[in-house]
Amino acid sequence: MSTPIPVIDVSALASDQAADRRAVASRIGAACRDIGFFAITGHGVPLELVQGTFTASQAFFAQPLADKQALAYASLSHNRGYVGTGVEALDEHRGADQKEAFNLIWTDEATRPPNAWPALPGWRERVQAYFDATLAAARRLHRAFALDLGLAEDFFDDKIDRPLATLRLLHYPGSAVAQAGQEDDGIGAGAHTDYGNVTLLATDGVSGLQVQGRGRDEWIAVPPLPGAFVCNIGDCLMRWTNDVYLSTPHRVLRPARERYSIALFLDPNPDALVSALPSCVPPGQAPRHAPITTQAYLQSRFDATYGSKAG
Numbered sequence: 001m002s003t004p005i006p007v008i009d010v011s012a013l014a015s016d017q018a019a020d021r022r023a024v025a026s027r028i029g030a031a032c033r034d035i036g037f038f039a040i041t042g043h044g045v046p047l048e049l050v051q052g053t054f055t056a057s058q059a060f061f062a063q064p065l066a067d068k069q070a071l072a073y074a075s076l077s078h079n080r081g082y083v084g085t086g087v088e089a090l091d092e093h094r095g096a097d098q099k100e101a102f103n104l105i106w107t108d109e110a111t112r113p114p115n116a117w118p119a120l121p122g123w124r125e126r127v128q129a130y131f132d133a134t135l136a137a138a139r140r141l142h143r144a145f146a147l148d149l150g151l152a153e154d155f156f157d158d159k160i161d162r163p164l165a166t167l168r169l170l171h172y173p174g175s176a177v178a179q180a181g182q183e184d185d186g187i188g189a190g191a192h193t194d195y196g197n198v199t200l201l202a203t204d205g206v207s208g209l210q211v212q213g214r215g216r217d218e219w220i221a222v223p224p225l226p227g228a229f230v231c232n233i234g235d236c237l238m239r240w241t242n243d244v245y246l247s248t249p250h251r252v253l254r255p256a257r258e259r260y261s262i263a264l265f266l267d268p269n270p271d272a273l274v275s276a277l278p279s280c281v282p283p284g285q286a287p288r289h290a291p292i293t294t295q296a297y298l299q300s301r302f303d304a305t306y307g308s309k310a311g
């Protein structure tokens with residue numbers, strides 16, 4: 001199946017030749033200005049680590065509900081912990097999402113609390129290694145964004161060094177209705193845009209993710225791309241670029257077979273000021289959005305998604 005989502009080999013971002021880095025950056029930038037989604041290969045995260053993290057995710061969700069609820073999101077702070085099936089509604093108009101999730105955060109364990117870990121042998125080491133590796137890949141993408149936006153290559157470095165980053169393991173139960181070949185009008189994850197700067201998504205080979213370009217009607221299915229991460233721009237970076245980069249609505253349909261995915265959300269440091277980049281504001285025009293800190297912006301988004309139901 002062909003896909004309008006470009007697949008970009010980003011290995012040259014590690015090159016010591018500036019021209020090579022620039023060439024990749026402009027391919028990434030073109031995707032960010034158009035569909036807001038692209039897939040990356042050559043990202044430096046070993047396939048065994050990705051596969052091992054899917055195995056860890058399956059082991060987590062296979063636990064008895066009481067063990068998962070012991071780490072409940074509602075009992076913790078700072079966007080950590082387990083969210084049960086039917087609790088979130090990413091699209092408030094469509095009802096609850098048929099998925100369960102487990103969140104870990106970036107933490108220095110001083111200014112932010114430690115993560116809550118399940119008591120599964122070797123689990124923490126493996127999943128933390130995946131978090132570290134995907135975060136490094138997401139930071140390298142920010143160097144490409146900076147090059148493409150005409151900024152110093154390290155412009156974002158000190159704005160994402162204490163990030164509000166979240167690693168989210170996701171599990172969508174299989175739908176008996178979809179399995180019987182009928183359309184299941186339930187939703188795995190309601191249509192939404194992501195909140196932060198960039199998301200790196202690994203999927204397990206079961207399709208379900210769909211993307212709707214801004215101003216376009218149709219939903220485009222994102223095929224599973226083994227070994228690649230699906231990347232998308234979030235609302236913070238869209239705002240920062242004065243809407244030059246696009247954060248694009250996407251959703252997950254209820255899959256016939258159960259589906260696992262793993263999302264790394266890189267949202268900037270809480271005190272990073274998201275203020276229109278001068279290179280993105282046409283001469284003589286005012287920026288489209290007022291400056292806001294990442295913390296204030298994200299809080300308003302989480303409040304809307306969870307309402308009073310988190311648990």
Ligand SMILES: O=C(O)CCC(=O)C(=O)O
Nearest residue numbers: 170189194209252261263
């Ligand atoms: O599971 C997926 O494929 C996408 C999940 C997603 O969009 C999200 O959690 O923000």
Ligand SMILES: [Fe+2]
Nearest residue numbers: 192193194250
């Ligand atoms: Fe998303």
